[in-house]
Amino acid sequence: MRAQQSKFLASINSSADDELNISKFGQEVCPPDVGHDSEESAKVICSLCRDPNSKDPVCFLILLQKSRLLSFVDKGPPSWEQVRQSGKDPIFMSTDTMNVSFQRSTVSRSSEMISSSQLMHLIQNAVNEFASNGSPREVDAFLEFVKTRFPSVRNIQIPCTSNDTMEKTASSLEAMEERMYSLIRGEMHDTLSCSDFAKNNEKFSTAGGAPTSGDADSLFLGKYIAALSKEMLDNPSASESAHARGDKAQLESTVPLPAYDGFRPPDCDGIYVSSCGHAVHQGCLDRYLLSLKERFSRRIVFEGGHIVDPDQGEFLCPVCRGFANCVLPALPGDSKRGCKLPISTVGPSDAAGSLTSSNRIVGSLHLQQALSLLQCAADVAGRKEILKALPMQRNGRIRPHLEYVFRILHGMYFPGKDKIPGSGRLNCSLILWDTLKYSLISMEIAARSGRISLTPYNAIGTLYKELNSSSGFILSLWLKVVQSMRSKTSLSLILRLRSIQLFVESICFGVSQTCKARGNMLCILANTEVEVQYPDIQFWRRASGPVLAHDAFSSLMWILFCLPCPFLSCEETFISLVHIFYVVSITQAIITYFQKHQGNITEMGYHDCLITDIWRNMGEYRVAQMYFDSNYIDPSGDIKDIIRQLSLPYLRRCALLWKLINSSTSAPFSGGSHVSDISSHATLERMEFAVGILEELAEVEELEKMFEIPPLDIVLNDELLRSLVVKWLNHFSKEFEGGKLQRVLHSTPAVPFKLMLLPHLYQDLLQRYIKQHCSNCGVVLEEPALCLLCGKLCSPSWKTCCRESSCQTHAMACGAGTGVFLLIRKTTILLQRSARQAPWPSPYLDAFGEEDIEMNRGKPLYLNEERYASLNHMVASHGLDRSSKVLRQTTIGSFFML
Template sequence: MDLVAYFEIVNNLWVRNGLQIKGQAMTYVQCNFSNSMVDADVFMLQVCLTQLEPSTFIKAVLKNFRANEWLSLSPQKETNISTHDEHQIMMESFFHFLTLVICSRSLMRSSDEELLQLELQTLLCLGEKTHSQLVELMPERCTAGQSKDFVRELAEIADFREPVADSSGTLQHGIYTPKPTVWEDNFDPVHVMLRAIQKKDYQTAMDNFAKYTQQRYKIKNPWPPYRLPRPIKGPFFDPRILANSRIMHATIFTVLVHALKTQNFPEQVLAPAIFMIEIAVDQAQAESSSKQICQQFSPRPPRIYDLDQENWFVTDNILVNLKTCIEHVYIPEVVPEGTVSAVSDCQDTEMLAIDDAAKCQMAVVPAGYPLFGAGGELVPLTAMSVFNPPESKMMALEAAKSNQDMTIDLAESPFSEKEARALPGTENLKLVRVCENMLSILLKLQARASGKADSFNPNDCNPLAATEKPHPASESRIGEGAFHIEKLLHKICKLDPSCRDFIIKLKSKLCTEENLKKSREDDAKKERTFLAEKHRKKMLEELANNSQKFMKIVGEMEPPEEDMEFEEKTSNTNQCTCAICSKSSVSTDEAPMGLVALVQTTHALRFSKRANALLDSLPVSDEDCAALPKSMENNLAKDYDDRFKKLSSIFGSSCQLTMDMSGKGGVHVQTCGHHIHIQCLLEYLESLKASTNKPTNISIEKGEFMCPMCRQLSNTVLPMAVESGDSPPVLDLRRNSMASSAALVVMHLENTDISESKSAMDTAMQRAMQDVVNCSSETWEPPKLDEQTLMVMTHSTLRTTLEIQIAQLGDTLRMPEESDSAAVARRACLVPFMQVLSYCTKSVATSPAWPVWQKVSGVILMSMDLVRRTEREVPILLQNPTALLIHLLLLLPTRLDHSQFTCIIKALYNLQYFQCLLQLMCSLHIEDISNCCVEPPWDLRTLNGCISLLMSRLPHDCMLWHKTKRLLSARIYHLSDVEAELQKLCLPFLRVAALLRHDIYGQDLPQIHPGTGGFVQLVRFLELYQGGIGTFDAATALNWVAFDHEPGVQKRDPTDLVSGWCQELLALAVMYASATCDLVHHHKLWTKPCLLKLPPTYDQIFKHYHKRECTTCGKVPHELCLCLFCAKTICLKGTCCRQRRFEAVEHSMTCGGGTGIFLVVPSSYIIVIRASRACLWGSVYLDSHGEDDRDLKRGKPLYLSQPRMNLLEQQWLTHKFDHINKRGRAGKTYLS
């Protein structure tokens, strides 16, 4: 039979036929061809079953599955029963085959609607599927994938899960998962088995079912929820007749006996055997004279032979056979000639000859019949049997030669194992005593499975009336083995009262035996406990004696008193474990350690838009193409270029250090959080270069390597320099005053020289900075690499890293889905990176920074002469406070004292406030400003006082009030509106300062509610205002140098300090009036960087760009792709536009700073290019079922998936492409 061969192949019994035979077996049960293959064979078997005798069918099946050896009750065969036995595997397949033949209804009067629902449920239970997979796997009879019935049925039985990405960044399609009602009511293991291509597929379905039961009912090991087959109507015979046959009952009885004797019996065999009994019980009808049937004796064979299941029972009624006791089973063996068996001496024993013609008979045990004895003994028989009745009583044996009945009282005449002489060539009979019936075995199995001897209560089973139907709660199919056996026993008791009474008697005797067994076990346990306690006391006494002897020997030797306490110079937090040598140590100048990191160029911040500007969209019409260049002028890159041109035309290129350079682009750094010794790194890189099997996805020549711990891409190691952070012992100042902190900052800035002695730490610092320079040179090639260029590079790199972190965190400064380990790694990266940049900045600094700090803070040391401003210096009111903060921090010690850091923030916040206020005042009409002025003296902690000060220092005829555009006059009329705008404009500086404080000093960021901005929380976090609870104005957070007497410190009045700022600006406005008016407006609000906004349907893109010519070569490219940064059309694989590199790679360098994101028009897929590597990312356009359509093969309408678009932007902004797409290959693989 084909099905038998299929099960043999699945069970690896045809291994010598190679993989081809497995492929044929998989094709045989494949869903697409099941209608004409496996379903047709099952149907033909069902037809044959209904036309043949059940015994003939069962014998043929047992022979084909080679199950007779497993079913034998011979003790020699029991050792072969194991979970890995070949016969057991075939026995599992035997029951699977029977359940298929009995329960399958695929081609037996199943309507198309029922079949469609069944097939969908089966496919979903085998595993989560996409819509296209469900359509593809439907059988031939259910090919209406687009029909309304398919959509309706799918919606009823399945839940749709939107396409998402997992934790590793892998994209997922829209998935259909089965609803809970499918597992509860419709999950059919038989049909799942019929559709499982491999054995592991069926196991996967069972694992999914077990997962559901664990979540819902806390059931860990459920049995398969077999569904009772419905009766067949019409011209077909019911296949269930196979379950109501005596040979099937005998086979199941044998399985139950094996299950009772074997402790870890496989449930894969027991569960379908119990299910077969349930099918038979469900089909059987209770006979009205069942009691009389049980009491009468029908003609029976005198002996029950092993493997002769057809003659074990005399009826096909399951209710009768359940109570039939099988006492003995004869196992015949032919004894060779010459074998002699001796009969041992037996006192008062009478030999009883059993004639071969005499037929021992088996009776249905009447009430009071003893069932339980010493079961399982092997009684060898020769031509005679030996019985030793107790108290010299002879066993009564009534024998008849033909069809006479006989009964054997086993309670009064137990078997004893004796031997007798056998005649040569005669049959040697072995007698296996069973003395069980199916009900007794079921009770014992249920007690073993539940762990309670009396868990089943037959008194709760009231017989059903003829018209009564079972309660729906009793029809649940979910449970473990004890549940299913108990459910079967309940059904038997309700169906037949005589069975119920019979079970009650069996249960009483079973409980008695269990109590005796438990009593013996308790006595044995007490005895073992007593012996163990006695042994323990003896051992303790011996140990005590040995200890006393030892103390006497060494008692006179007192150990020297040594001070075992020592101070740890470094805490555990400063110790790091090397990812290569696994040694924990502290980073020192002689043996430096570093943080594994990845530095890469980025232009992400260049694509930030003005807060009030519309997002740029991918043009899909000629009008959109014409309007895009003008729309893209509102980004940060354009603003930086315009401002740099104006400042450089007046002050030269040195002005870059005083402006926001995030729009210039820079280098982004990130780390995986693992540490490594610098020396170990050098040896690791040398081994990679010398290896013959080099990885293809990294460039070892450029210094790239995989982290030895987590295998993430890296290209540098940031040394962890240890700084003392002590203040110079020049002045004895009060550390808590702002004046003393400002004076200490001046002294730090005066002594920025680094040591001339070169250590291993200095070499590591230089190497790390060289990695940053090499990375920057990929996208930015300066005319010459001098000191000023390096200064600009270090400042832009740190500014870019900070601004990108803020863009990632958002307004709340918290990433929603960031794990704790990722947050720690992100924070731990900044300080070592700042140390590298600080080392480089101090090395190339040509002019002192303390004069700028003195002008900002207003503190002047008397021992120093104030450096006067030159004509080429940018006025302080035009310098970016965040840029000044970065410049100062890179020249100061990284581990700066907390009070000094706070002092710097307070002084720069004053500058930020007056710059923003001046910008807002220049945007209003002078009449509106004059109405807000008050008479002196001015309180510089109020908005009116600050406005009055600026108005008094900038005269009414100043060009700032007349040439500046009135940007805010149309919407700001009250001071409250000016205050709100002031707080918004101060937020960018406060966020950078808060992030620096968080990373350097490890203080937790404040809790900021979304949409509030967090001005109040940030001001309190930075200690700019420590007053009462509640809101306050931005001017309240202004902090000026205290007027207390500080030796050696000269302080300027705040009014004089701000007046000096205004005088610098007025001097510039006289010479460059127009430029000064534009330069005043340098505080703007920017949105988070984003890609071009895509249209909602892909049809719009395809219609506009299909067969469109390339803007560079004028040809129609084979694969046209669109840059999602600037919408430029690129020839993806064409060589027509290639110069030094492929056009897509070259464009990714110039436009995206080494990162390119392109939409390939003919395939709807996204290609990501990082440096010289490229990879297929996926598609942001999915169909209505959440699936992409690569190369547009299926031709379904595609719609923009906003979650995938957000994921693409997030990975771009967090610079995770190199980590997520680990299999990215060289660009030429995709681009050529």
């Protein structure tokens, strides 16, 4: 067995070395045949049974962990000179308390108490609306939902309508998406080929109304409620959990909305998924976990019992001993459906060459194409023939492997809210997509930092190199899983189609309609349980919010999620969407610059462009100055350079996303990554073969060429762009008016994650912190521990008065379970992951390069940049639970310190 594992590890190391060879990255393009995936997946062998002939499906070991990396980067590293006493203000507020007050005011404005008779009238109107368009079975299901959720409402009358009682033959959901893709492409072709191009520009730039009709919205939500009713039949506990309503109800819930991006876990920025790359059979893993539980007390040291909790599904990889808490099935059988362009709808003009030919002249942004795409998508989604053809397909049972993943994610996204999963309103693909989005953002941030130097490393080759790792592979597999689930149920499809209409109203028309203005259907959904904030309502509010109030890359990801599946791999669509959200990014950058800059616009030498448009309106949109901020802007710098620097993270994440979309790697350590290129091979190869650190602005220029973004001077003078931004500013100001903001949206350049900025000489640090007193009992801290994430002084002591400021408690509040502490008296590092602790070598060494633990020799100690950079990179890449050096010394609690 050991010989086999040694041979297996040797093959892994060999293939990993080949995989990390950047000179080979991107040179091979996978041919579009399925045989390659099948051949590659056959190489994956269970790490437990090692049976190469087994036909059982394998699952890859993954680790799902909460993260606050994005918040730390936005905030910037703390300074060692600023002492933060324990027991003071909390470092981070949860999203339930840190809310944007405009969302509260929006809710309160549309919240009105209504009596039972008014509620009866509202429901009766909704039934009348739906009965005229829905099928009899759908109307019956709708009524069943109303009776279950509103038991006090009785005697609902079904009107006699001339609606055809014959059930129309419904196509599959996958076929529906392909049909919608074809209709959208056809409508786009007709719109963009119109000879009066200027008139189309005027249409998109001056239209003041929203495209969604009341009948379409009513039919959308009616079908959604009918599908929910059918889902409740499969989950009786959901209906039983609905509490009886009183005589009064609200038109809209007053539950506070999440602050950041509208959708995320309540106590962190997001969930990061990673993997060691090893696979097991599910049956083998079940037996392995059972054996761990049986031998937990007898073999606590040998089987990882000192690190993991088998009852929580935690275990160590049998090969590399990496930490894992979940599994992801390899190559789901239907992962390839809905991911590629339908061949019948792709003509020569749609091919990639039409946009990526090397001789193409970049003249302007593709805003017209993006606006046409979005509005055509909303128009097609709202057609009655499309809505009536939607099959009421129930949620099929989720595969056991995915059900396990989903159960863990539900506990992270909605802790303590057991009503949500049983309600049928928690969309699996929605949470999986959000996890993918945050993991991509975190991967881009991790790629900025070097392993042995604190100097920023922003080369494109380093960014793409992350996708060659096992964690990059697992994101590719994760994307395939999401794609296989996006069109599984009618609930999921309706959620996405209605969301795209809300996005279009916000992006193309700059409007958001309240619940009351939306009509009766949405009010019914919002009032089923007032105290529960359901994910569907939460996501629809995110979609209808001002586009400037959200991160540009997050909005791009959500648009791609909502569009019909074939658009995901369409290069033309991707580039046009990158362009429109690039405008969002630079608009946020300009507003942020003026929030810091106090000079006069005339002194800057700009006349009649987007910069002057925003400057003239800053007085009217003063709320924007309070909402946008940055901790990295030098107001004395040139505004164009700052705009390009602040847009760099967005472009880097777009490049990473496109690489991921086109990755065909089906197994880790496969000896190379087969990724197709978005731009001409010559341009992309120059980027991938770049050696050394590229200057920030030079990297921006390369990415602008890659995505066919014209020079900034042309962008700033684009008339369609300027009219669109004014519309967005009006929308933003209208939604935020009169509100006192409790958070800001940070615009941050591509700076690496950094722990606390420590002094070069350890004596300076020692003198400042060694005599600090406990804020609770007043005595000098016996073992002061300095949090390198926020600068707070804690203690690993378990004294009763100091328990609230212990390292473990602080790590949960500050880093969502992750803590990095410098033990002042010992000079070493304490790594905290929830209840798990591990020591780490001191970043301070003497003149001979040796540590002086507890300062017994009394030698001067100096900060070692290489050691500290290694620690920075490990934290930025979420590698504390994937490092064998850390895990070998990890224990539960403070065992190692005794």
